[in-house]
Amino acid sequence: MSTRLLIIADNAVELRRLKSAFVLPEFLARSESEGKKAWRCALAWRPHLVILDLESAQWRELLRMVKAGDAAIPIFLLYGPHQEEEMIAALQEGAASALARPFSSAELLARVRALTRYFRNLFPEDSILRFGALTLDLQGRRVCVEDRPVKLTPKEFAVLKVLAQSAGKVLARRQILESVWGYEASLDARNVDSRIFRLRKKLGAKGSPALETVSGQGYCLRP
Numbered sequence: 001m002s003t004r005l006l007i008i009a010d011n012a013v014e015l016r017r018l019k020s021a022f023v024l025p026e027f028l029a030r031s032e033s034e035g036k037k038a039w040r041c042a043l044a045w046r047p048h049l050v051i052l053d054l055e056s057a058q059w060r061e062l063l064r065m066v067k068a069g070d071a072a073i074p075i076f077l078l079y080g081p082h083q084e085e086e087m088i089a090a091l092q093e094g095a096a097s098a099l100a101r102p103f104s105s106a107e108l109l110a111r112v113r114a115l116t117r118y119f120r121n122l123f124p125e126d127s128i129l130r131f132g133a134l135t136l137d138l139q140g141r142r143v144c145v146e147d148r149p150v151k152l153t154p155k156e157f158a159v160l161k162v163l164a165q166s167a168g169k170v171l172a173r174r175q176i177l178e179s180v181w182g183y184e185a186s187l188d189a190r191n192v193d194s195r196i197f198r199l200r201k202k203l204g205a206k207g208s209p210a211l212e213t214v215s216g217q218g219y220c221l222r223p
Contacts (some may be wrong), residue, residue, distance in 0.1 A: 009053035163221040172218040
């Protein structure tokens with residue numbers, strides 16, 4: 001399962017640098033610089049972890065909004081050498097952990113992995129996801145439409161699972177490809193298209209209406 005990360009920073013250069021650290025198959029990272037957009041993303045997308053740069057002018061407001069919306073989402077702080085007071089205040093207000101600059105990409109990755117692992121064990125995700133007539137049992141790897149079992153191949157199930165866990169968000173073909181197959185240079189977006197075609201056929205009219213093609217962008221499973 002991909003780890004969903006929401007990265008919030010005001011500085012566009014820093015935002016790109018942070019996001020580039022998570023270009024790995026295990027992560028699905030989004031970045032936001034504007035406060036209200038970041039808050040809406042946190043509520044709708046439900047990331048496994050929010051990375052908040054304390055250089056952000058609205059960090060205190062963002063911290064409070066995210067925690068008020070979903071207390072189970074951990075917030076990981078990045079702070080500069082002269083921001084120790086702000087860091088302590090943010091921890092007191094609900095942030096989970098913090099990392100001081102300068103730091104290496106290896107240390108950032110290690111800390112993010114450890115933190116998300118801890119909070120996943122503390123707040124396990126629902127193993128049953130329902131979208132109208134469509135039901136996914138993530139632990140049992142079963143899919144049903146109106147209680148009728150639907151037999152899927154491992155890759156078909158993996159594609160549906162990725163879309164279900166990011167329900168309401170449009171995923172580009174490349175994002176789905178990397179989440180399911182990893183970085184395999186021999187594969188292209190047609191692998192995703194073919195699985196979506198087969199999923200719609202197997203799920204039928206009652207199970208697949210929520211599986212939407214967004215022209216020029218990718219696919220979305222609408223809640």
